[in-house]
Amino acid sequence: MAGPSKEKKTLQMTVQTVWEARKSIQSVVKKTPLIHSKKLSAQYGATIYLKYEHLHESNAFKMRGAVNAINHLTAEEKAHGVTTFSTGNHGLAVALAAKKMGIRACICVSKHVPTVKLAAIKELGAELEIYGEAQDDAEQRCYQLEKEQGLAVIPPFDHPHVIAGQGTIALEILEDLPQVDCVIGGLSGGGLLSGIGLVMKQTNPDIRVFGVSMEKGAAMHESLQAGKTVSVTEESTLADSLLGGIGSNNRYTFQMTKNYVDKSFLIPEHSIAKGMAYLYKEHHIMVEGAAAIGVGALLDELLPIDRQENIVLIISGCNVDGVSHFKAIESYI
Template sequence: MSGLQLNDVYLARQRIASLVRVTPMDPSPSLSKQLGVPVYLKLESQQITGSFKLRGASNAIAQLSTGQRAKGVVAASTGNHGRALAYAASQLNVKATICLSQLVPPNKVQAIRDLGAEVCIIGRSQDDAQRQAERIAGEQGAALLPPFDHPAIIAGQGTLGLEIIEQVPDVAQVLVPLSGGGLFAGVALALKSANPNIRLHGISMQRGAAMHASLQAGQPMEVEELPTLADSLGGGIGLDNQYTFAMTRDLCDQVHLLDEASIANGIRHAYFQERQVVEGAAAVGIGALLDGLIEPRGPIVVVVSGRNVDLEQHLRVLAGANQ
C-alpha cells in the first residue's frame, strides 16, 4: 500500500516522546446521550502547539542526519504544520522556513514568527506556497518537509492512533478530520492494524475538499480553495501524491462533507457543552455527529485536532455566525 508499517509508528513514538504530550481522552456526556452510545473526544487540541501536527513534524526533524539539520528545513503550510515544524525545529536547534499563502489567518502567521521561524507569504493557495518551498529547498539544500505526504510525517501522526486504541481499547468507530490525509492515514494505519473492524470516517468540508474529490475521481485532483471555517482542511493533496491518497483510499470506510453551518454548530457545541475552544477543522467530527451522519454504534472516538482558531472569528461563531 505505501511501504509504511505499524512498526514505523511505534518507532516514531519512541523518537518523539520527549517532544510531544499524550493528550486527554474525555467522555462527552452530551454527545453520548444524543447518540445513545459512549462518545469520547480525543483532545489533540491540547497538544503543545495546539494541534496534532507536532507529532509528524517532530518525527520528521528527529529523523534527519546531522548534516541535513545543519541546512535547515522548509515547508508549506496552512498554519498548523508550520507552527509545529517551527516549534520542533526550535527544540532541536534547526533553522526553519515556512511558506504560507495569503489565505492563512494572521494569528497563525504570527504564531509561527513567534517561534523563531522565517516566514514567506506568497500566492493565494497552498499550491503556490508549496512551489515556493520547493524553490527554497532547491536553492538552499534545506530538507523539504511537506505537511502530510511524507512517511515520517504520517508515522508521527499515527502515534495519535496508538493512544486512541490504548485509551479506548474497544473503540468501534473513529472520526478523523480529512484534508491532505497525513493524520487520517497515520491514525487509520495504527487502528486498522490493531483491529480491522474499527470503522474509520474521514470528515471534511463541502468548500474545497481535495481528498474527497480525488477519491471520487480515482486519482489526485486539484480543487479551488474557498474560504471556510475549516481553513486548516484547505489545500490540495498534490498531483504527484505518493502516500496519503492510496492509504486513505484503502483505509477509509466513509467520507462525510459538512456545510459551514454544521461546522459552526460543532464549534459552538465544543465550547458550550464541552468547554473546549476548537478551530473549525477540529469541530467537523462533532458537527457530523450533531447532523446524524454517523450510525450510533459505539464506543465512538472523535479526533478534535486543534485549537488554533482566530479568536475574533470564534467569538462571531459563538454569537451565531456561520462564517
Template sequence: MLPLMLADVEQAAARIEGHVTRTPLVCSSSLSAFSNQPVYLKLETRQPIGAFKLRGAMNAILSLDEAARKRGLVTASTGNHGRAVAYAARELGLPATICMSALVPANKVEAIRALGAEIRIVGSSQDDAQEEVERLVASRGLVAIPPFDNINVAAGQGTIGLEILEDLPELSTVLIPLSGGGLAGGIAVAIKALMPQTRIIGISMARGAAMHAAVVAGRPVAIREEETLADSLGGGIGLQNRVTFALCRSLIDEIVLLAEDEIAAGIRHAAREESETVEGAGAVGIAAILAKKVSLTGPSVIIVSGGNIDPEIHKTIVDGVVA
C-alpha cells in the same frame, strides 16, 4: 502493500516520546446522550502548539541525520504544520522557513512568527506556497518537511491511533478530520492493523475537499482552494501524491462533507457544551454527529485536531453571529 505500516507508527511513537504530549481521551456526556453511544474526544488541542501536527513534524525532523537538520528546514503550511515545524526547530536549535498562502489566518501566521521562524507569504493557495518551498530547496539547500505526504509525517500522526487503542480497546468508530491525509491515513494504519473491524470516517468541508475529490476520481486531482471555517483542511493533496492517497483510498471506510453552518455548529457546541476552544478543522467530527451525517454503533472517538482559531471569529460563532 501500503506505503506505511504499523511498525513505522510504532517506531515513530518511540522516537517522539518526550517531545510531544500524550493527549487525553475524555468522554463527552452531551454527544454520548445525543448519539445513544459512548463518544470520546481525543484532545490534540493539548499539544504545545495547540494541534496534532507536532507529532508528524517532530518525527520527520528527528528522522533526519544531523547534517541534513543543520541545513535548515522549510515547509508549506495552512498554519498548524508550519507552527509545528517552527516549534520543533526552536526546540532542537534549528533554523526554519515557513511558506504560506494569503488564505492562512493572521493569528496562525503571527503564532509561527513568534516561534522565530522565517515567514514567506506566497500566492493564494497551498500549491503556490509549495512552489516557494521547492524554490528554496533548490536555491538554498533547505530540507523540506512535507505537511502530510511523507512516511515519517504520517507515521507521527498515526501515534494518535496507538494512544486511542491503549485507552479505549473497545473502539468501534473513529471520526478524523480529512485534508491531505496524513492524520487520517496515519491513524487508519495503526487502528486497522490492530483492530481491523473499526470503522474509519474521514470528515471534511464541502468547499474544496481535495482528498474526497481524489478518492471519487480514483487519482489525485486539482481542486480550487476556497475560504472555509475549516481553513486547516484546505489545499490540494499533490498530483504526484506518493503516500497519503493510497492510505486513504484503502483504509477510510467513509468520507463525510460538511456545510459551513454545520462546521460553525460544531465549534459552538465545543465551546458551550465541552468548554473547549476548537478551530473549524478540529470541530468537524463533532459537527458530523450533530448534523446526523454519521451513525454510531458503539464506543466512538472524535479527533479534535486543533484549537488555533482567531479569538474574534470564535466569539462571533459562539455568540451565534455566524450561522
C-alpha cells in the same frame, strides 16, 4: 508543481513504523487525554469520546509528525535548516520543533492562512513567506528554497515519518479504549487519517475510520471520488486547516486513505459552526473549525453511526482567533 528531490524510494508503512515514531517523539510530544463526552453520548445515544489533540504545545496534532520527521534528518540536513508549506498548523509545529532543536526554519504559506497562525509562527522565530493563492503555490516556493538554499523539506502530510507520527494518536486511543469501534477525523491531505487508519485497520479491520471535510475545496474527498488526484479551488471556510491540495505526485496518503478510510463526508459550514459552539458551551474549549467538524456532523446526524458503538472524535487543534471564533458561532450559543 515541484516535487521532492530526496527520498525517491517509497517506503513501506507498517504499524511497527508507527511504534518507532512513538519512541522517536516521546521526549517532546506528550500523550493527550481521551475524554468521555457524557452529554454528547446521551444526546446522540452512543458512547462518544474526544481525543484532545489541541493540547499539544503547538495547539494541534501536527506536532507529532513534524517532530518525527525532523528527528530523522541527518546532522548535515539539520545544519542547513528546514522548510515546509502549510495551511498553518503544520507550519507552527515545524517552527516549534525547529526552535526546540536549534534549527533554522522557513515556513511557506498561502494568502488564505489566518492571521492568528501567521503571528504565532513569527513569534516562534521562524522565517515566514506568504506566497500565492493556494497551498500548491506555497509548496512550489518551498521546493525552490530546497533547491536554492539546501533546506530540508518537511511535507505537511505526504511523507512516511509525518504519517507515522500522526499514527501515534491511534496507539494512544487503543491504549485507553481497546474496544473502539469508530474513529472520526478531519480529512485534508490525509496524513492524519492515513496514520490512524493504518494502525486501526491492521489491529482490527472492523474498526471504522471516517473522514470529514468542508463542502468546498475538499481535495482528498474529490480525489477519492474521481479515483485519482485532482486539484480544487480553495475557498474561505471555518475549517481552514482542511484546505490545500494533495499533490499530483502524491506517493502515500492518497492510496493509504483509499485503503484505510471507510468513507469521507462533506459537512456544511453551519454544522461546523454548530460543532464549535457545542464544544465551547459543553466542554469549555475554543477550537478551530477543523477540530469541531466531526462534532457538528454528529449533531446534525450526517454520519452513519451505530448508536451502540464506541466512537472517538479527533479534536485536532485550537489555533483560532477569539474574535472571529465568536462571530462564527454566536448564533449557536
